[in-house]
Amino acid sequence: MGVAANINDTSQASPLERLAALVEDDMKAANQAIIERMHSPVSLIPQLAGHIIASGGKRLRPMLTLASARLCGYGAGPDEQRHVLLSACIEFIHTATLLHDDVVDESDLRRGSASANAIWGNKASVLVGDFLFTRSFELMVGDGDLEVLRILSKGSSVLAEGEVLQLVTANDTDTTEAAYLEVIEAKTAELFAAAAELGPAIAKRPKEEQTAMRAYGQNLGIAFQLIDDVLDFSAKQETMGKAVGDDFREGKITLPIVLAFARGTGEEREFWRRTLEDLDQNDDDLARAMELLTKHNALSDTVDRARHYGKLATDAMAVFPDSPIKAAMVDVVDFVVDRAY
């Protein structure tokens, strides 16, 4: 996992590391379940899926399921393992979409390593992604709770719809802030929301707590995506194995771009259209883009928007009594937003 060098020394740990430490045993069990359940006699499947799953993701989404279950008092009993298998299910859905995203984006890199499609080809990535989708459905059917099935099937469907919506709005500089939010609510925040909602659902807690956890996950997911968008233009990005300006070079329309375009002059809009719609870019264009983003406060305002959603996530936690895990989940929100600095 690599989220903490020494997971027991929490004095210098980030909020994410502290949350990881609180669900450490569950996460070990989840990682074990992920490896076991992606097994197939067709060896390409565990090879390819193992490559992407092992490539150093933060396991943020499955961690949300584990943390929300513990927050709601589920997971301590000897037979209480449903959150572990469901967090594996969440990771499979996420991994399937990463595999298909990389095919759609024609990415050669994923978290600084060669992407699965770069190694095994697009065909393998499409079909192994499909396998992980179907395996995730087998896992949730194995859980057998119709409420859980409703959350996850709806979540997967909204996510898939969001991916198509992103495709049809790609490279369109006329995208509004509202339209962009609609995309990221579906393609990113919905899976965060579903992952968090699972905890109170399996703990059979009142509907109010399920709604609260869903709001926490959804707003955290929006904040997370907005900060990811900002990081693409930040030197901090390089420490995460991604090059600065990857989104820009692919012509991706993210909130910083939406803001700078809306606030830009006619000449500036021509620049954005040439570079992002026509993908006609030269060596100086990334520097020029950074200049315009700074001029219009597009990056700092995107962080402010993220902070707004972060506050909604934090407020949603109010219905839960104080506990170490609640405190860590609240702190994770600030941590996600403060990643930008």
Next chain:
Amino acid sequence: MGVAANINDTSQASPLERLAALVEDDMKAANQAIIERMHSPVSLIPQLAGHIIASGGKRLRPMLTLASARLCGYGAGPDEQRHVLLSACIEFIHTATLLHDDVVDESDLRRGSASANAIWGNKASVLVGDFLFTRSFELMVGDGDLEVLRILSKGSSVLAEGEVLQLVTANDTDTTEAAYLEVIEAKTAELFAAAAELGPAIAKRPKEEQTAMRAYGQNLGIAFQLIDDVLDFSAKQETMGKAVGDDFREGKITLPIVLAFARGTGEEREFWRRTLEDLDQNDDDLARAMELLTKHNALSDTVDRARHYGKLATDAMAVFPDSPIKAAMVDVVDFVVDRAY
């Protein structure tokens, strides 16, 4: 649908048309459900999905669900609509795999029309395929029966695994008959089996009937695929909107090839390796392939194999009492095998 010009005149109708006539009202309701449930505000989704769903498939798999339900006495009651929605679910799974197959095979044509990926691109086909997968899961979760969910999630997972298996064994002339059967049992026959098993499952019939319907579907599916393989080398193919030798040009290893390769001389095996593994083909090679297939009785023996599986399908029907729908389902088996002539 176009399976019958005048569906009420059954005197000249094929067995498939007779079966279609027996479930005509259910199929109309299923087609309606398919159109309603593929709706999305993201207009690319119904556009692309509508294109492939409307492109003249025989609806064989959803018809199996409708027929097996009726065979088991389900569907006549005023509230008995589960078979209709589940047949739509089967069609969505099938359509999702067709979309991804066309991306993987780089096909420009599907049933004689431009394939979805040729019109909207690979990216759209991948993502709309994902959407149809997830929508199918929403549909089955809406049904809410855990036995149904088990059949369909297991079926989807085996299908997806079979697609990966087919990819890793593609263009390998050393494929054995057993290995090839393993591929088609997973990628084709499993969905036939699941579609047929749904009928007795929702009719709450004894396990014995569920097992029998599953065997019927699975063996019919194997026979169907083997005859498809034969048809690729038959002039009859052209009446179905596909060119003769499509599989050959793509280097697909099908049972006729497996048999001809196994029975071939060293020189002949060199020919198959050059044309199918290296994909180094010239104008005379398809004629040469046909010559070798004929010399080794590879096409007629594949039809014999299909007939064997057809008999297993027919025998599986023995547990059901005689009825018009049983008779039509039995006749459909022969019809599927006799398509080769």
